[in-house]
Every structure is written in structure tokens, then in C-alpha cells.
Amino acid sequence: MTEEQAFADFVRHRTAALYRYGYILSGNHHDADDLVQDALIRLRGHWARVVRRDDPTGYVRTTMTRLHVSAWRRRRREWLTASVPDAAVPDPDLAKVDITGNAEQVWSALATLPPRQRAVLVLRFYERLTDQEIATTLGVSSATIRSQAKRGLDKLRAAKFSDLSEALR
Amino acid sequence: MSDVNVREALETYAGAASAPPPGLLERVEAGYHRRRRRRRTGGAAIAVVLVAVTLGAAIGAWPVRRAVPDQTVGQPGLQLPASFDKVPPMASVWPQAVIEEPPVTSPLGRPARTVGRLDADHLLVEDRVSFYAYDQRARTFRVLVTGFGGNDPANEVLITPHWLVWQVRNHGEDFFSVYRAPVTGGERQLVIKVRTSYLLARDWYATDDAVFWSARTGGVTRVSLSDGSMTTPAAFQRLGTHGTAWAELTGRPAGRSSGTVSLLLRHLVTGEQRTITALPDTVSLRCVPTFCLGRTDADRSSASSASSASSASSVSAGAKPEGGRWFVQQLDGSGRRALPPMPDRESAQLVTTDAGGLILVTTARGEQVVVNPVTGRWGSTRTASGFGPSCANYSPPALRWGGDKPPVNCRTGQGTRLMLFADAG
Structure with missing residues (x-):
């Protein structure tokens, strides 16, 4: 089997799962499509090396995650201002946090999160990675991951309570 | 509508995602x-610069490899390496525990996950559809059980001499189900359905007769595998499971608002008990029957190190991580030994196994070092890529490393290596 055929087989077999991952990562079909396409183009350029040394699916997922975060950064560059660096937030119970509500509410609240916070929650709760694995995937420290996760979960809680209070009026 | 959490919402929407647009490959x-065309027209100048930069970086970063003999602190009792920089590769220390080529895909072509060892030659593998016995030598699969009884992945997969035991949930339901199936393969049998609010810890433990877990309301819950009867034995009212046969009673160090110390261990089946002594400067202490891993107060570590200098020996020189000093001790508080310096206070953790326990350390370089202070053996992943006792809710916990990228979702990719903690003595 040639390199092109092997890559084509990979795309055929993995596209649906990668697209699902892109969808929950970005929250919309258009961005999911872009993420999958851009990540696969990069994989195509490194196919031989990745197949030899790594898991192609993991490579594409990591690329998608990083593209998702960096794409957001590019769009937001002109609005960036000096901000406080991420700091560690000790919260040993964070991994056990449940945000309850119906799936639609939680999904809507997720859409309000910045991409990095959303990516951290997706990797933690959907991919079930540890904080250190997420840190490696995103190229940041595990303290940053904990901080981002805490902020994301706080926002989800706040969004949920806001929705509920509106619904009760 | 039913209540769901973040995980369920993500999985629900992932499942509902429509098919990708056609023509993706083209x-x-x-x-x-x-x-490729853009890069080629980018020209030779860029290539020259890249080559120069790459060569410069390679020369600058070329590691100086020296054969350094493994050094131990030559004192009786618990043993520790003198430095985490001079630890031999994991496979040379525990060849029986390191799986060089774990299965990557199942016979169905799905990502495979190794969740334990069935015997010397066979691993227990699952692919979210079935459990398999994987023959390491022949590299063949045999289906043991198909269907886990829920549409979430199976959790807390436990292997007893005669049974596979696991827990599984359905999306949106507020209960979980416990199943068992013969370890040699066969139909699954429902043991019990329990409201999710009873689920607290993932450190489950099972024997041929019963499965144990920590209840949210306190105490250890025991469920009979034969009739599904659920009890909280009086002797375990205030204890928590450890993922092993030893349940643990914990408390807060005197005069502190945070921190946890082990107070005693009690065997879930025999009731045998071990009491633990924590010295006054201890802010956290976790124990297995053979030793304890603890941390001292940052403010008092200087004084304590001075007073215990003879036992800490030279390994403690300069070891003052954020949040105090890590140490090992016997259950009675004797034989305290300081661990070599670590980057921060979250760098060490106790991994419990039925055989005792291991210390998992993340070094400043990101490598994983596993230490058995009782046998005086330690090994390193020798690589910063990959991490963790991820999938710690699978029995036995495993360490994964290798390749350029971390393994995703506890599944192993090409080149990933796996170490089963239960096999490391």
C-alpha cells in the first residue's frame, strides 16, 4: 500500500470521529470542518514520520486542539490587553465537579467559554485526559490547566444559575 | 429533561454531530x-536558515551521556535513590511489568485500551464494545464479554480470580450498574443498580465474593457479587477504600485547616488493622501496609531536617520543594527519609497496589520515576512525553509513555509503552 493510499484509508476511517471531536471542541459545524481539514493537511505532510513514530489519530487531535486555541488568539489579537498571568488554583476536588442541568443548557453555556477553557474541559471530560496530559497537548503548565478548568467550570455554574433564575421569573 | 453533567453533555452532542461534508479527502x-508549492517557492534562503538554526540547536542541546552508577543511600529500612537524575530505565528494572507493544486496535478496528493483566501471558483489553483476552506472545484476541450493559464506557474494571467486575452508566440516568462476568469469558450478570449519589471514589476493590467502594455518605460499601446485597460493615463506617484490600481512616493534622493524614489501615476481608503515627510537622501522609509517603510543613521543614539530619542523610541536601519536604517513613513514624528534590509539591504521589505501594514522581525534566522504597528498586520512563497513572479508575493502574505525543484517552498509540503498577515489585 502506498503512502497516499494509507493516508486516504486513514481519512476514510477516522473522519467521522475527528469531526465529532472538532464539533465539541469548536461548537459549530463550520469550524469543525475547518479544524479537521487543516489538521489533516498537516498530517499529510508528516504522514510517514507520524505513522512510524506516533498515533496518527492522536496527532490530528492534538493539532486540532492547538489550531482551535491559536485560531482564537489570531482573531482576538487586536483586543488583547495586559492581563494577569495564569496562576495555580489548588482545588483537589476539581476533577469531581459536576455541572448539572440539561444537555442543551450545558452545551449553550460551553459556547460562552473562550476556546482554551473550552478545550481544557473537552480534554478533561470528553477525552478524559489528566491535567498533565492536557498540559502536554496544549503546551502549557499543568497549573495553567487547573486555572483554566476552574475558570471554565465557574463560568458554567454562573451561566446555569443565570438561566435558571431567568426561567423562574 | 434529565439532569446531565459536562461529560454527558459533550458526549450527547458529539453523538449528535452530523456527518462531515463530502469531498474532505480531495x-x-x-x-x-x-x-508544498508555497514552501518550495519560499526558497533556499529559508532552508539555509532553518538548517543553520537546527544544527545550532542540535549542537547546543546535545545531551552529554555519562554512565552513572545507580546510587542508593546505604542505610537499612526504606530505600530511596540519591537523585532522580540517575535512575535506570523502567524496562530494565521491571521487565515483567513493562509492556513494550500493547495492542493499539481491537479486532473491530477500534482503539484498544489495556485495563489489566489476566495472567502471565494475557492482558485484559476493551474497545468500548467488548472485553478481550489479548495473548501477548501470539498477539491475538479472544472475546470474553460483548456489551458492557450501558452506553457509557465501562469504569472500575476489576479482575478477581474468577470474575471480571465493572461499573457502567447510561447517559442521563442517575444510577450506575455493577456487572460481573466469568474471567474466562461468558455472559454478563447484573449484580446491582445503585443511585449515582452513592458513588464517591473510583478506588474500587473486588474479591470473588464482593465489591467494595467508598460511599458518599461515609464508610465502605460492600456489595455481594452473588446476591447483590449491599451493606456498610460497622468496622468500616468511617473508612474509605484505597483501591486495594486495605481501607483507610484519614484525619486532619492537629491545628491545621487543611491536609490529610492516614490514621489507620484495616483489611476489608480479614479485618486486620495497622495503626499509623504521624510526626508533628507532618501536613499530609498516605500509607500502605509497608510504608508511608508524607510531606512536612514548609515553614518547619528546616528545623525538622536539622533534627533528623542523621536519618535523612545527604539526599535531603537542598531538598525544599514548595509546600515542604517529601519523605517516606514506617507506619510507626520511624525511619523517616527525605526524597530527593522535586519541582513542586504535586510531584509525588502514592500509587497503591495489592502488593503494597509505589511512589510516582514527576521530575523537573518531566520524566516519570517509579520508586519502591521497600525493595529499593526504581525506574524511569527516561522521556518527558506521555504521562501518568491515567486511567487510574482501571485496575490495575498503569503508566503510559513513549512517542512524541501523549496517549489519548488512556488508549495506546504506536510506540507507546505501558507499565502495570501491579506487576512492579
Whole structure:
């Protein structure tokens, strides 16, 4: 089997799962499509090396995650201002946090999160990675991951309570 | 509508995602060739610069490899390496525990996950559809059980001499189910359905007769595998499971608002008990029957190190991580020994196994070092990529490393290596 055929087989077999991952990562079909396409183009350029040394699916997922975060950064560059660096937030119970509500509410609240916070929650709760694995995937420290996760979960809680209070009026 | 959490919402929407637009492969190929053309026209100048930078970086970063003999602190009792920089590779220390080529895909072509060892030659593998016995030598699969009884992945997969035991949930339901199936393969049998609010810890433990877990309301819950009867034995009212046969009673160090110390261990089946002594400067202490791993107060570590200098020996020189000093001790508080310096206070953790316990350390370079202070053996992943006792809710916990990228979702990719903690003595 040639390199092109092997890559084509990979795309055929993995596209649906990668697209699902892109969808929950970005929250919309258009961005999911872009993420999958851009990540696969990069994989195509490194196919031989990745197949030899790594898991192609993991490579594409990591690329998608990083593209998702960096794409957001590019769009937001002109609005960036000096901000406080991420700091560690000790919260040993964070991994056990449940945000309850119906799936639609939680999904809507997720859409309000910045991409990095959303990516951290997706990797933690959907991919079930540890904080250190997420840190490696995103190229940041595990303290940053904990901080981002805490902020994301706080926002989800706040969004949920806001929705509920509106619904009760 | 039912209540769901973040995980369930993500999985629900992932499952509902529509199919990707057609023609993806053609668009990818077109994009790839566009990129190649752009890069070629980018010219030789860029290539020269890149080569120069790469060579410079390679020369600058070339590691100086020296054959350094493994050094131990030559004192009786618990043993520790003198430095985490001089630890031999994991496979040379525990060849029986390191799986060089764990299965990557199941016979169905799905990502495979190794969740334990069935015997010397066979691993227990699951692919979210079935459990398999994987023959390491022949590299063949045999289906043991198909269907886990829920549409979430199976959790807390436990292997007893005669049974596979696991827990599984359905999306949106507020209960979980416990199943068992013969370890040699066969039909699954429902043991019990329990409201999710009873689920607290993932450190489950099972024997041929019963499965144990920590209840949210306190105490250890025991469920009979034969009739599904659920009890909280009086002797375990205030204890928590450890993922092993030893339940643990914990408390807060005197005069502190945070921190946890082990107070005693009690065997879930025999009731045998071990009491633990924590010295006054201890802010956290976790124990297995053979030793304890603890941390001292940052403010008092200087004084304590001075007073215990003879036992800490030279390994403690300069070891003052954020949040105090890590140490090992016997259950009665004797034989305290300081661990070599670590980057921060979250760098060490106790991994419990039925055989005792291990210390998992993340070094400043990101490598994983596993230490058995009782046998005086330690090994390193020798690589910063990959991490963790991820999938710690699977029995036995495993360490995964290797390749350029971390393994995703506890599944192993090509080149990933796996170490089963239960096999490391």
C-alpha cells in the first residue's frame, strides 16, 4: 500500500470521529470542518514520520486542539490587553465537579467559554485526559490547566444559575 | 429533561454531530499540495536558515551521556535513590511489568485500551464494545464479554480470580450498574443498580465474593457479587477504600485547616488493622501496609531536617520543594527519609497496589520515576512525553509513555509503552 493510499484509508476511517471531536471542541459545524481539514493537511505532510513514530489519530487531535486555541488568539489579537498571568488554583476536588442541568443548557453555556477553557474541559471530560496530559497537548503548565478548568467550570455554574433564575421569573 | 453533567453533555452532542461534508479527502490533498508549492517557492534562503538554526540547536542541546552508577543511600529500612537524575530505565528494572507493544486496535478496528493483566501471558483489553483476552506472545484476541450493559464506557474494571467486575452508566440516568462476568469469558450478570449519589471514589476493590467502594455518605460499601446485597460493615463506617484490600481512616493534622493524614489501615476481608503515627510537622501522609509517603510543613521543614539530619542523610541536601519536604517513613513514624528534590509539591504521589505501594514522581525534566522504597528498586520512563497513572479508575493502574505525543484517552498509540503498577515489585 502506498503512502497516499494509507493516508486516504486513514481519512476514510477516522473522519467521522475527528469531526465529532472538532464539533465539541469548536461548537459549530463550520469550524469543525475547518479544524479537521487543516489538521489533516498537516498530517499529510508528516504522514510517514507520524505513522512510524506516533498515533496518527492522536496527532490530528492534538493539532486540532492547538489550531482551535491559536485560531482564537489570531482573531482576538487586536483586543488583547495586559492581563494577569495564569496562576495555580489548588482545588483537589476539581476533577469531581459536576455541572448539572440539561444537555442543551450545558452545551449553550460551553459556547460562552473562550476556546482554551473550552478545550481544557473537552480534554478533561470528553477525552478524559489528566491535567498533565492536557498540559502536554496544549503546551502549557499543568497549573495553567487547573486555572483554566476552574475558570471554565465557574463560568458554567454562573451561566446555569443565570438561566435558571431567568426561567423562574 | 434529565439532569446531565459536562461529560454527558459533550458526549450527547458529539453523538449528535452530523456527518462531515463530502469531498474532505480531495480538499485535504489540494491543501497539502498548495502548502508544498508555497514552501518550495519560499526558497533556499529559508532552508539555509532553518538548517543553520537546527544544527545550532542540535549542537547546543546535545545531551552529554555519562554512565552513572545507580546510587542508593546505604542505610537499612526504606530505600530511596540519591537523585532522580540517575535512575535506570523502567524496562530494565521491571521487565515483567513493562509492556513494550500493547495492542493499539481491537479486532473491530477500534482503539484498544489495556485495563489489566489476566495472567502471565494475557492482558485484559476493551474497545468500548467488548472485553478481550489479548495473548501477548501470539498477539491475538479472544472475546470474553460483548456489551458492557450501558452506553457509557465501562469504569472500575476489576479482575478477581474468577470474575471480571465493572461499573457502567447510561447517559442521563442517575444510577450506575455493577456487572460481573466469568474471567474466562461468558455472559454478563447484573449484580446491582445503585443511585449515582452513592458513588464517591473510583478506588474500587473486588474479591470473588464482593465489591467494595467508598460511599458518599461515609464508610465502605460492600456489595455481594452473588446476591447483590449491599451493606456498610460497622468496622468500616468511617473508612474509605484505597483501591486495594486495605481501607483507610484519614484525619486532619492537629491545628491545621487543611491536609490529610492516614490514621489507620484495616483489611476489608480479614479485618486486620495497622495503626499509623504521624510526626508533628507532618501536613499530609498516605500509607500502605509497608510504608508511608508524607510531606512536612514548609515553614518547619528546616528545623525538622536539622533534627533528623542523621536519618535523612545527604539526599535531603537542598531538598525544599514548595509546600515542604517529601519523605517516606514506617507506619510507626520511624525511619523517616527525605526524597530527593522535586519541582513542586504535586510531584509525588502514592500509587497503591495489592502488593503494597509505589511512589510516582514527576521530575523537573518531566520524566516519570517509579520508586519502591521497600525493595529499593526504581525506574524511569527516561522521556518527558506521555504521562501518568491515567486511567487510574482501571485496575490495575498503569503508566503510559513513549512517542512524541501523549496517549489519548488512556488508549495506546504506536510506540507507546505501558507499565502495570501491579506487576512492579
